[in-house]
Amino acid sequence: MLRLLMRALAWPFKWLLALLILFEEWGWEPLQRGLARIGRSPGLRWIEAWVRRLPPYGALALFALPALALLPIKILALWLIGLGRVVLGTTVILLTKLVGTAVLARLFTLTQPALMQLGWFARAYGRWSRWKQGLLAWVRASAMWRTARFWRLSLxxxxxxxxRRWRPGQPRRASRRQRGADV
Incomplete structure (x- = not known):
């Protein structure tokens, strides 16, 4: 009975966790590339070079910094929600999550070679990656995911x-399938 109850409780938690990871996956690369473009500016290029040269534990400390720096902002957002300013507090939380993901993604890209020199970090990262891929494969194989994907592509x-109907004078862009056939 307890096992059945745990399985019933684990299902929604697994989906919630999967959605959070999917958000991270969706945002990780585009946000990282956006910050990389900003980082190419002359005034910031030296910061990225400095981050790349950090020793492993320095990189780890820097990698942990955004979570600590954004914590007061998240507490402020919860305080705003507690005051009844739910929309403002939720907006602050979402923007903080977006900025935090962007900064974390860029920092990880810059510090990954140094972090992988730490044996325990490399092992934990490998386990995390395998677990995450398994969870994402489970979600992508589900009927709910396949149905949502079908509707998204259809829309x-x-x-x-x-x-195309609204802009009749514009040249029509070939579909992926058509471009692949031309190659």
């Missing part, structure tokens, strides 16, 4: 078709 096709 995207309809949207593009509608946009």
């Amino acid at each position: 995207r096709r309809r949207w593009r078709a509608q946009m």
